[in-house]
Amino acid sequence: MKLITAIIKPFKLEDVRDALVSVGIHGMTITEVKGYGRQKGHTEIYRGAEYVVNFLPKIRLEIAVAEEDTDRVVEAISAAAKTGQIGDGKIFVIPIEQAVRIRTGETDADAL
Amino acid sequence: MKLITAIIKPFKLEDVRDALVSVGIHGMTITEVKGYGRQKGHTEIYRGAEYVVNFLPKIRLEIAVAEEDTDRVVEAISAAAKTGQIGDGKIFVIPIEQAVRIRTGETDADAL
Amino acid sequence: MKLITAIIKPFKLEDVRDALVSVGIHGMTITEVKGYGRQKGHTEIYRGAEYVVNFLPKIRLEIAVAEEDTDRVVEAISAAAKTGQIGDGKIFVIPIEQAVRIRTGETDADAL
Amino acid sequence: MRVATFARVNVTRSLAAAAAFTVTAAATAVAQSAVQSASKIDPADTAWMIVATALVLMMSIPGLALFYSGMVRKKNVLATMAQTFAATALCSVLWMAIGYTLAFTGAGPILGTLNRVLMRGIGMDTISPLAPTIPEALFLIYQMTFAVITVALVAGSVADRMRFSAFLWFSALWLLIVYVPIAHWVWGGGFLQRAGVLDFAGGTVVHLNAGIAGLVGAYLLGARRGYGADNFAPYDLSLAVIGTGLLWVGWFGFNGGSALGANSRAVFAITATHLAASMGALTWMALEWWVRGKPSVLGMISGAVAGLGTITPASGFVLPWHGLVIGLAAGVVCFYACTWLKIACGYDDSLDVFGVHGIGGATGTILVGVFATRSIGGVSGLLEGHPSQVLIQLYGVVVTLAWSAIASFILFKAVSAFTPLRVDKQSEMEGLDVTQHGEALQ
């Protein structure tokens, strides 16, 4: 199994979720994160002080998938999360050695 | 070493923490996340508009453990986080190739 | 490639960011997390009730790097995040099998 | 002596009534001069009206700023507050400079005079014939708070997408070209007042007027991106609840202060107001419970504000129990306006200014014609055998609606001619706080 970690633009979440469901993925975990990269941030002004905010809001998705689904899922995410502008984000694929569904104790592929 | 990532129901955190301590784990990192899965969400109503909220609050635990502790820890979490109802969550085991304790520079098992 | 996950003290973020930039890293993702470990927490008092807060605010950094940069980056983080006091945090190195830049579809090293 | 004063107050407010029968400017003029001669500053009335002014100001800042910003998403909270806040500052200055004199001096049917430009001629002892027991400066600033909140109300319809600069331009123009004339027609001795239209504290001038302008704005700006699809759940509804509390309390100054003195009429206005707000809240709560299965807090506060807006024109003319009935009507009518009418017509009135204030203001203004009670406001309505009052009220509603709709439309177009009304796509997605004001909630 693989853990697919994707960093995307927040407003793309719904699209990506739909795309994943359409390729048969029915589970994921998301985190509100902040990203630093090529995309440049904005400036905030508070009276005398100006702050350049380089860390921009992003959504981090974690999706555990069976070996064979990996590519399909990666493609689905890439397609759905893409705007073509700087800051679209990344996808990382990480190996999972073991998975468990807490409720049933099922393991590995069955756990997803 | 392994990185054990568990997604659990928020109100189970204390129980899981205690269970981990009781099996000799004294360090962990938690994140407030939102989860999508079989467990169905609730509907929110704001005047004319209704929204089905599918992403439910969950807690994500990350625990780095030595090879040999992995199973004990996974079992401890499964047992403590279980309610038997849909939405109890998952546990994923991921390989760690290297670990460092920033304060001392100790590495690997000593770093945990 | 590797995914370097570091847990650091929040007020060290700026230093670590600068250190990373100085070793040629221009992308990272951060998450506000809470950490449990040796560092002891504080007590909060609300009228009759006292709560010991064991989960302390930390920042979690994720940096995907090419194989060869791993050590340099780990050292940069260790050096920058270090205060020498309990609670400085950890660094974990995890294998990445595949990486994609959503905007361009570039993969692996080029994606970072 | 109180009774006397009190009588006089009646006369003033119900010039309308008088005129309703003998429709002659003369009558009015006479009545007014009569007032003038008898005028004397009353310390108790002054004390109450100073406080009433503070209460109505509190309705805008922080009241309305909270009510509105509590219903938007996190990225637009500060921008929403900024609109109310800037409108307050801008319109206050314009009102003192030119608005007041055009609205509340002279007896012209369409507009007032320029006698009081920049408060010229208003001294410590000056009294307006329209408020015979308090200093004219107090009457001016009291009315200022009404002008301010009316403009601020409009912002709710275009929230989440209107450019800040465009909003300021619109506010200034709208105040002078839409609000000021209508205020004169209904309160300043204009043709609607002479026609006998009754509007105690602003069913037409404030609520219907703002609701219509908002609706026009919502149509012209178009719906927010993702409207109907994305989750627009309010970021922090607790702000809206706090705001409603302050609006409700402030409304005592809004409706009670419209009696222009510390008298029984103010007391009855406040009593009817409080009961209408309560009934409005209970009604909306009940309906939502029944239709949706759960009574939301947003529903309760919406019902309360609906009740408050609807009783506004009636407050000083009806009996307390009429307040219960009017509150009930407000709850039902506004509930369906926000949950059905809006969907049916497909406009995106972000914070339901039309659904709550527009519909409520019109409903209330018409109901004055039904419930007006001679012993309270000196005029009788349908229930007291004077059905024609309903038609007179309808006339007031139609005229206000027409002028507000047409003029607002022209003004939005005019402003859009030299600066875009709406922020660009990117800014709307990032949020107005950062893009319009360079700030954000952390």
Place this chain on the structure above:
Amino acid sequence: MRVATFARVNVTRSLAAAAAFTVTAAATAVAQSAVQSASKIDPADTAWMIVATALVLMMSIPGLALFYSGMVRKKNVLATMAQTFAATALCSVLWMAIGYTLAFTGAGPILGTLNRVLMRGIGMDTISPLAPTIPEALFLIYQMTFAVITVALVAGSVADRMRFSAFLWFSALWLLIVYVPIAHWVWGGGFLQRAGVLDFAGGTVVHLNAGIAGLVGAYLLGARRGYGADNFAPYDLSLAVIGTGLLWVGWFGFNGGSALGANSRAVFAITATHLAASMGALTWMALEWWVRGKPSVLGMISGAVAGLGTITPASGFVLPWHGLVIGLAAGVVCFYACTWLKIACGYDDSLDVFGVHGIGGATGTILVGVFATRSIGGVSGLLEGHPSQVLIQLYGVVVTLAWSAIASFILFKAVSAFTPLRVDKQSEMEGLDVTQHGEALQ
């Protein structure tokens, strides 16, 4: 003329005193008619009482709504506000319909009359013998705000777990069966007032009463899940601090308004009130600093509210410096009631309604017997050589406590007979905002 009015006010409020010596309904009756004949609406008193009414309303919404919701967890913030808000709307209507007339008309020892049902017979010039210088409608709505906040206070004890519908049923019944009678006994010419019990603004009627009802509720509903184990840290204490500020300011209307006029007695009531609140805050702060090592903001605001609740019955009867002493007592007694007594007895009074208002109200009511000063309220207490007043006060406390405890118990049971009082386990864990109201703070 002022002096006269003022004397009259004294008479009214201290019927008690008069009666204390010659305990005959006759005496009372006489006194009252005497008042009546001399009655005349005073514009200054009217101005002040309108504002006082607005201030007390502000105590409930948004004051108490903020104070309470600032002490709960994120998942229950809106539901907590909803309780205060709905109680305000519901009880306002019931008060106008039936509550007022049963509490404040006639001279019956147990209950009032039905003369004023739905405000029947209250005209612009009507005056109540209990408030001889303001319109009766104003007296009614002023008292309405007291009824509202008393019911809303109870919600704090059952916060985080009571079902919204059950709370509404309880509120309606409790208002009519518990609050109304006690208000009549103490303020409406009932047997406690005739017995000479002094309660200027509600130590028994409001605070002790709400505290006892809350305690009973806390016992019947049982502790919140995880009470004592899980972290129940307030989500956003800043809301509670804002709420305390508004409560404190509003209390000027609560205690100052109870003088029913803009006179020196109102001024002295406010002065004592402000000093008691300050001392209460300082005392709690000092104790917590000493006992816990740190002075918490929650502690300071708890002390302020304790001081305010405790001075309430005394405010119009004592000297300013007595306010300092009473505030000090409030800080000490309520601190230990919340941090020790509650733990010792093991009940889960979520927001310490009993510990702060119950204990504080009782303490203050008894202390009136000690500090009552003739030159302020026309009655002497222990310090002025009239020790029996302490016993009279004790009598008032015991009667209120008994009726409130028994009747509240029965009402909770009655409601639970047709609808569960408490949400189910799942809902309690998910939070009341989503499960009861279908909303959430994002």
Place this chain on the structure above:
Amino acid sequence: MRVATFARVNVTRSLAAAAAFTVTAAATAVAQSAVQSASKIDPADTAWMIVATALVLMMSIPGLALFYSGMVRKKNVLATMAQTFAATALCSVLWMAIGYTLAFTGAGPILGTLNRVLMRGIGMDTISPLAPTIPEALFLIYQMTFAVITVALVAGSVADRMRFSAFLWFSALWLLIVYVPIAHWVWGGGFLQRAGVLDFAGGTVVHLNAGIAGLVGAYLLGARRGYGADNFAPYDLSLAVIGTGLLWVGWFGFNGGSALGANSRAVFAITATHLAASMGALTWMALEWWVRGKPSVLGMISGAVAGLGTITPASGFVLPWHGLVIGLAAGVVCFYACTWLKIACGYDDSLDVFGVHGIGGATGTILVGVFATRSIGGVSGLLEGHPSQVLIQLYGVVVTLAWSAIASFILFKAVSAFTPLRVDKQSEMEGLDVTQHGEALQ
């Protein structure tokens, strides 16, 4: 009779004026006794002043508490509120015990008497010669609210780093050694008042005074860690906007109440105040828009508060349109004080107490000398051909500045001699909420 009273009010407030020409204590004494003899409690003035007192209290809690806590980082929100809250409680008690009598009794040039220690001798009918139409107890508590907010204002300069205990010590000492004398000099018949210095509601006593003390504190405590480097973005600016709304509304009581009665002077004070606030907000907004490219909400509210602080000394002496000019000046001067002067001098005045209140207070006090209008306050300024008034005002500014600077410096040093002023590095990083109060926003 009103006119009479009113004349008297003028006399009182403009003892200054009188004295300015015939500078003799005698004159003053005479004037005062004259007042005394004629004194009688006026119910309308009493009604207004009770409300004004409530409004000014609302400025501190929750107004200032919100304004300040809305500009700090999450970890210090509660601690910032705690400072305002504790200062309110502490200074209220000290004021009643000793502050009032030293500031407002007798005719000593430097200090008052001890006649009113602990309100000794203040009965229901007692009237102060300084407030001839209201009970002295009301004058005392009204002035109490001024003392409270002045001390609370200082906290803004040392926010984010001062130890809570040190702040309390400083507050108590500063109230008695800095605020009380200056209040006596300017308002209590002291040498500045006799010299003819005009300060209607506290340009010197309150704003300049607090601003200078804050500046001294900022220098002595040193900058916050990471100042200039780290991101100090406010956690929740919406709190600051709410606070500004309540401050603005409360200011009606602050400036309007300083007329000490419900009269035209109060009305004119409020009108000028509202216009200055509006202009201040618009000016700051415009400048920021021009200089920074975006108008921030923080900028607008800063401008409003700057306008309010600057008009304070002038409000009861100038014409409404002067308020516009003064507000404009306030916006410009304070904007540059906060965005340029502070950077240039390199001090870390956390919440710009000096930049807004210090600079604003001084500016306004001097401008009184320019705009003072006989028909409003009985004194003429430069524009009415009395240029020397500007110098008299300057004299008042210099004296206040000097005493406040020197005494504040000594007091900070004195406190630091027995307890550290600043929290340790670790605590500053963790935040004051947890380390000083053991609480936190979740």
